[in-house]
Amino acid sequence: MKKNYQLLPTLALSLFLLGGCAKNEEVAPSITNIAVANPDFQTLEDAAIRGNVALLLGNKNPNDGGNYTVFAPTNAAFARLGLTSAQDLTGLQQPFLRNTLFYHVFSGTLPGSALTPGSSSASALAGLQRRIIRRADNSLYVNGSKILGTDVRASNGLIHPIDKVLLATGADVLNSALALNNGDVFVKPELTFLVEAVLYCNLAGALTATPGSAPITVFAPTDQAFKDLGVLLNVPLNHPKDIRKLPVSVVTSVLLNHVVGGAQGSKFTSELPESTTVLSAGGAPVVLGAFNNGVLTVKGGGNGTNVANMVIPDVQCTNGVVHVIDRVLLP
Template sequence: MKKYFLFKTGAVVISLLTLGSCAKNKDIDPSITNIAVTNPDFQTLEDAAIRGDVAVTLGNKNPDPASGGNYTVFAPTNAAFSRLGLNSAQDLTALQQPFLRNTLFYHVFSGTLPGSALTPGSASASALGLQRRIIRRADGSLYVNGSRIVGTDVRAANGLIHPIDKVLLATGADVLNSALALQSGSVFVKPELTFLVEAVVYCNLQGALTGTPGSPQLTVFAPTDQAFKDLGVILGVALNQPADIRKLPVATVTAVLLNHVVLGGAQGGKFTSELPENTTITAAGGPVTLGAFNNGILTVKGRSNTVPANMAIPDVQCTNGVVHVIDRVLLP
């Protein structure tokens, strides 16, 4: 594919429109790629498909003989990308290209998966290899993981599109190695969760976050780097860099970290769509209060917090649970 520049030229758009064997005309349905190009609601998805190098794949028939030549895509709208601060092709450069590519494949099913097959409690395999859960809330709304399905069965020449309101995120690794990937800049170009990783190592809690066969599924609330810096202001300790965590007693840091992990049980490994709103759940370090389910997210509050934490990046699927990145440290 030709290198993609931020300002799309007519030549680039024309090349996208002719990627697949099913060019758009009055007699033939457009391909999945064609729909992303021509529908303004999927502009950021189009940009992501180009940067992630999947536009060609989704512009053609599926070569897998078992697929019937089709793909099914859970397609994030512009608003879905915007929730992650991704509003343009330039914004997408904040993500490492391999991670973006894998993220897009996590939205793809090989074959036809009609809306009628999206039944609560079912799971669907993704092209990334990980399973996604279909969840129905009490109000009747339907979710794939923590993303609301806002439409179904948009027909394309090479499959179906189901629009969703949040980008599906998965790492293909356990919670510990997912945090390490963020810390090393393998997800976002700018490293994140560097304070959290330092704290986990300081307290020797790596084993608790490592997935092994048969280990309980975790729900983890992961504070951002800025959340730890803000904690330093509250405690009167300058936490300017990850190593500064070691200024605090290891017992104190351990107690704080355990307050962010739900180990198995009824609330382990849960997406936002599954967490019980307006109630208290039990983390390894004590009770944590969840707020109302609003626009696909919940607030989270530790026992000693005066202000609840917001979810900055919810519903990151890991092999041993689900991580919700939050903007405040939860205090026991």
């Protein structure tokens, strides 16, 4: 059922009365209070507490007219990442969670009327911008997250509910993968096979931001995706170092099949051309499926009918966008 987010302030106001004020006088709820009052933002409330930003967003901004603007992920947005409870959030390193929440915040008032296609806005995470994108069906996105409503008013700013958590690393693709590999994002390391493969093939430079380097879109297979590939090839890939059992030329060809540049470099799901074929950095075709519920399937020429699903889409890096997928794309 579609939520009427414009009613949130009215619903929340009834819960926050000033005990010492005149009869019928009401207190406008803060951004934090709205999250607390509305069950659709329960996981956001839990994240704000663990990320130590609840108090910040419960008070006036000391700058920019006293206001913040927050792109607020719903419970369903967090659930896309497997985060459905306060306990689940402990699987994320606290500094990363805190930075992620800051990436959702604009210091000042950013009304819905200012969310124009092609524009960008600064986030409270220093130096990182978000893009506003409009699709052909007139739906509006911030990066790859659909904007479900605008201008939910709070005493200290505005809330725009969104359907996906915004993710940004503040690092290039290589160093973002290394952060996952080192357990700096999730407590449990991830992308360890991908990092080992990149080092094995001496492709680190292709994923690193350097002066004049072109932006890229990277489809990054999970560790389980590489283990599944080992079963397919009858070559046990139980440990990242096992990648070195495969010929370097083969691994190089496979890795390059996961990188797309040119016109499709640095594209969020909301921008990728659906139901079409694009060329990878290795020259082999990569098939993109239909845009459905904010994601697309991806398939290499050697995958037959087996498509890869995006498990963590739209990770913004300094030199491109990464979409974590559940299958290795074979050329």
